[in-house]
Structures are given as C-alpha cells and as structure tokens.
Amino acid sequence: MKVIVCGAGQVGTTIARHLATEGINVTVIDSDKEQVRRVDESHDVRGVVGYASHPSTLLKAGARDADMLIAVTRSDEVNMVACQVAYSLFGVKRRIARLRHSGYLEQDKSGLYAAEHMPIDVVISPEIEIAEGIARRLRTPGAFDMVQMAHGLVVLLGIHTEDSRCAVIGERLVDIAQNSDFEGMSIVAVVRKGRCFVPDEQDRIAVGDDVYVIAREDRIDEVMAAFGHRERVGRKLIIVGAGNVGLHLAMKISDASPNVDIKIIEHDLDRAEYVAGELGNSVVVLHGDALDRALLEEAQTGLAETIVAVTNDDETNIFSSVLAKQVGCKRAITLVNKRSYEVLMPTLGINSVVSPSAVTISTVLRHVRRGAISALYTLREDFGEVVEAKITEESRLLRRPLDQLGLPPGMKIGAVIREGKVIIPRFDTQLQVGDHVVVLVTYSYLRLAEALLGASGKRNG
Incomplete structure (x- = not known):
C-alpha cells in the first residue's frame, strides 16, 4: 500500500511515522524544506518539498501509484485542491482531508464532496470531534477520558486514582478480575509517573495512577465508584474560547441538556457578538480576558463544576484553568497543542487534557485501517x-x-x-x-x- 501525506506538521509527521512502522510505503509533502528534511531523516518515509496542491509535486511524490492521499496541511483550501488533483489527474483511490472552517463543514451533507464535485472520501474536522469528545467527558465527570466503542456497548474510561481509600488501591489485577464487586470492567493500561504500560495480573493499582479501563456501558457508575469517583454531572459550565470548538460544544450541551447553565468567555468582540447571536438566550457570552480575575468572578466561575478552556493559545488555556481552580471551580478540561506541556498538567491541578493532534491521528488511522x-x-x-x-x-x-x-x-x-x-x-x-x-x-x-x-x-x- 502506498500513501501520500500532505503536511509535515505534528499531525502529518505522526501519521506518517505510524503508517511507516506498519510497513506502508509513505511519502510526505511539505513546502517547508526543514520540515521535510526532519521527516526524511527521522522516519522510514520519503520527503518531497513542494506545494501539495500542485500537480507537479504530487507527480514527484508518486501519485500515479498511490492508493491513498491524506491531506492535513494548515490550509483547508490546499487540502481540498490536493484531493481534487489527486483524483482528477492521478486516479488516487481514496482521499482524506482535514477541514476546519465551519463554512466548508456545513457543505458535507450537501454533496459538495461527492466525486463529481470535490472528491473527498472522508472529511475530518478536529474541532467538532474535540467538542464531541469533551461532551462525552462531561457526562462522566470523574473520568479524564471517555470513548464509546462497539456501538456504545462498552466504553474506554481514563480514570485518575487519588483517593487512598478507594476499593481498587493496592489490589492486584488478578484479584480485581475475580471480585464480583468489580464486575463488568477490565484494566488494560496504567500511566504511573509518566510511564505508560500494560499491567500483568500481579501488578497493583497505586495512588496517583492514571488507569485505562474498558467497561460495560451499564456499569460505568459502579466502575467510577470503585476508583473513588462519585461526582455528579455538572449544572454550571464555563467555556473559555468561542471558536469552532467552544461554539460546537455549547450548542451540543445546550441541545442535549437545556438545564445546564453555560457561560462562554471570548476575547474577540466580533466573535463574541457572532456567537451570542448564534446561541441566542440559551448561553451567556461574556466579552473579555479569561485571565482577568474580575471577569472570572463575574462569570461566577467559583460556583461552576467545570471549566473547559479551548482557545487557540495553549498558555491562555492552561492559566485560565489554573485561575478557575484557584477560585473554586471543581474541574478543568484544557486543550493543549504542545506535547511538552502535557507532563505539567497534573501538577497544575488540571484534570483532563485534550490533544487536537491525537484526535486527528486517531480519526485518520481509523479510516486507513478498513x-x-x-x-x-x-x-x-x-x-x-x-x-x-x-x-x-x-x-x-x-x-x-x-x-x-x-x-x-x-x-x-x-x-x-x-x-x-x-x-x-x-x-x-x-x-x-x-x-x-x-x-x-x-x-x-x-x-x-x-x-x-x-x-x-x-x-x-
């Protein structure tokens, strides 16, 4: 199988690395010579310098023999044109594009991306998937991660163990598996002091572990209780950032749970006014800086169960989350792009970290492996x-x-x-x-x- 990846940023590079380790022939295109050099030297992939939407660049990358094109450059327009050229000139069988602008995403159901118009087989929108993932986490407030699988029959839960009195602390996995009190769950991975491993039956759960559990959907409450989590679903939510993620999240929560009190803090006045018009009276939109304590007090952040920080700036997300926790907010879900920051999150009191690149990579790989x-x-x-x-x-x-x-x-x-x-x-x-x-x-x-x-x-x- 031969795959062309357009874009040598964090997402494109990680996708290329994963595919190459699985024996797939991968070529990466990027206009940045330094990015291409790093990809070419660091991974078992071929790098091509050029614009992914140019026919000559795609030809040089081997588009005539490619089975798939994955377009994840920073530009929606380049991603769309790359898919069009790959289909029209080279007959590439399958085309995946990352699109961010809401105007393009709204056309997905209109047939714009059919083969006779703009031939894209799979449109990936990280912002929408991030918002939907956060909404799932809000439904299971004690978990830092929650993913439905097998058509919703089972869930993957990421659970932090912080209470030394909870039932699983100190227990061997073999004993947990045989105890009827822990029915309906299987522990598949543990993160301990930054190291992730697959535990064997003699390993014990320790305070401070992040544990990944696969559980039956009807046993979520019992599984969370076994790990010492009995948090209730929140009724007051603060969202920092009214971009695509924040807007989509607010719409999803207000539609599904109209009794939840939602406030959005947005720094840009034009965007704040636009989002206020889109959401109507169901959500309060505040214009200002989320790092301003006075504004946090105006938003009654100390009374909120959760703050979700999803601006385009990692530092704003991190520090607004920390400030919110300091004034009494119980839980912080924080979007972080830089991987180097992730190890700092637990020490700052941030409960759940959202990685846009991880979301995109999971989605792409799901469509590659069919x-x-x-x-x-x-x-x-x-x-x-x-x-x-x-x-x-x-x-x-x-x-x-x-x-x-x-x-x-x-x-x-x-x-x-x-x-x-x-x-x-x-x-x-x-x-x-x-x-x-x-x-x-x-x-x-x-x-x-x-x-x-x-x-x-x-x-x-």
Whole structure:
C-alpha cells in the first residue's frame, strides 16, 4: 500500500511515522524544506518539498501509484485542491482531508464532496470531534477520558486514582478480575509517573495512577465508584474560547441538556457578538480576558463544576484553568497543542487534557485501517491504540482459552462482544468466529496483533 501525506506538521509527521512502522510505503509533502528534511531523516518515509496542491509535486511524490492521499496541511483550501488533483489527474483511490472552517463543514451533507464535485472520501474536522469528545467527558465527570466503542456497548474510561481509600488501591489485577464487586470492567493500561504500560495480573493499582479501563456501558457508575469517583454531572459550565470548538460544544450541551447553565468567555468582540447571536438566550457570552480575575468572578466561575478552556493559545488555556481552580471551580478540561506541556498538567491541578493532534491521528488511522482491524482511539501518541476487530476463520486466537494463547505483553483483550452481548474476558474465555473484540495494543506489537487477529494483509488498497 502506498500513501501520500500532505503536511509535515505534528499531525502529518505522526501519521506518517505510524503508517511507516506498519510497513506502508509513505511519502510526505511539505513546502517547508526543514520540515521535510526532519521527516526524511527521522522516519522510514520519503520527503518531497513542494506545494501539495500542485500537480507537479504530487507527480514527484508518486501519485500515479498511490492508493491513498491524506491531506492535513494548515490550509483547508490546499487540502481540498490536493484531493481534487489527486483524483482528477492521478486516479488516487481514496482521499482524506482535514477541514476546519465551519463554512466548508456545513457543505458535507450537501454533496459538495461527492466525486463529481470535490472528491473527498472522508472529511475530518478536529474541532467538532474535540467538542464531541469533551461532551462525552462531561457526562462522566470523574473520568479524564471517555470513548464509546462497539456501538456504545462498552466504553474506554481514563480514570485518575487519588483517593487512598478507594476499593481498587493496592489490589492486584488478578484479584480485581475475580471480585464480583468489580464486575463488568477490565484494566488494560496504567500511566504511573509518566510511564505508560500494560499491567500483568500481579501488578497493583497505586495512588496517583492514571488507569485505562474498558467497561460495560451499564456499569460505568459502579466502575467510577470503585476508583473513588462519585461526582455528579455538572449544572454550571464555563467555556473559555468561542471558536469552532467552544461554539460546537455549547450548542451540543445546550441541545442535549437545556438545564445546564453555560457561560462562554471570548476575547474577540466580533466573535463574541457572532456567537451570542448564534446561541441566542440559551448561553451567556461574556466579552473579555479569561485571565482577568474580575471577569472570572463575574462569570461566577467559583460556583461552576467545570471549566473547559479551548482557545487557540495553549498558555491562555492552561492559566485560565489554573485561575478557575484557584477560585473554586471543581474541574478543568484544557486543550493543549504542545506535547511538552502535557507532563505539567497534573501538577497544575488540571484534570483532563485534550490533544487536537491525537484526535486527528486517531480519526485518520481509523479510516486507513478498513479491514478486520480498525483503530478506535490513540492512547498517548507514543504508546498504543485501542482497536476493535472481528474474529474470522483466519484468526490465530481460536480454539484455545485466552490463557493458553500466549498473547504478547503489549496486547490485552478488554472485552468480547458476542451476539450483541458484552463479555469481560477471563483466563478461560474462548473466542469464537464472529466475535468482536476490543483490544489494547502497543505500537511495538501492532503488526503481531494484526497477524494474531487474522487482519494482516486486509488493509484498504
């Protein structure tokens, strides 16, 4: 399979690296010579300097033989034209574009991106996906991450353990799995002091761990309680930033939960007036600086359960979250682009960090892998993914219980969906043809996992 990635920024580079490690032939295009040089030297990919929308650049990148084009440059227009040229001149089979401007996104349902108009197979909007992800987290206030999987039958929860009295602290995973009080959940990954690992059955949960749990949807409350979280869904929400993320989030929350009191703080007067007009009386829009304590007091931030900081500036997001926590806001969800900042968040009291690049990468990989295995969610860009796969006759995981399969240490099956019912696997669980499994796989074992699941060689091409 041959893939062209347009854009050598953080997103494009990370996508290219992931695909290259999976044996895919990847070429990256960017107009910045230095960016291309770094990609060419650091990863097993080919770099091409030029504008991704120019036919000559695409030709040089090998568009005549490419199976897919992924356009994630900073420009919506370049991404759109690159897809058009790739289709019209070179017949590239599949085209994915990242689009940010709401005016373009509104045309997705109008048929603008059909092959006869602007041939884009998949339109990715990080802002909308970020807003929807935050809305899910708000429905599960004790979790720093929450992703629905397997058509909503199971959820991936990221849970911080901070209460030494909670039921799971000090318990071995093998004991947790056998205790009926913890029914309906499987612990698949732990982040401890910045290190992420797949725990074995003898590992114990410690205070301060960030734990990733796959749980049955109907057991979310019990799972959260086991980790010491009994927070109620908030009724007062402060949103900092009225950009596409903030606007979409406010619209989604006000539509789904009209009783929630929402206030938005926006620095730009024109944008504040526009958003106020879009939202009407359902949301209060305040014009000013979110780093101004007087404005935070006017917004009654100290009475709010959650502040969501989603401006385009990392520093504004971080410091407005810290100030809000200082005046009494219980929880902070903060958008951060720079990965180097992520390690600082727990020490600053920020409860949940949102990474736009991680959201985009997860979405792109989900559409690249269209065989028996599909990427569902990226857990830390350098660690691994939660994937869903269908067990076929080719799978090497059949005909023996799980404890006899010799699964690699970087692979853990968290749930099995059989005929619409969720099974949290035990050591004696035996998989059947037709089962769907939700699995954590670290990147170092992804190729092996594909082979075990029977998905190797089934990529879209």
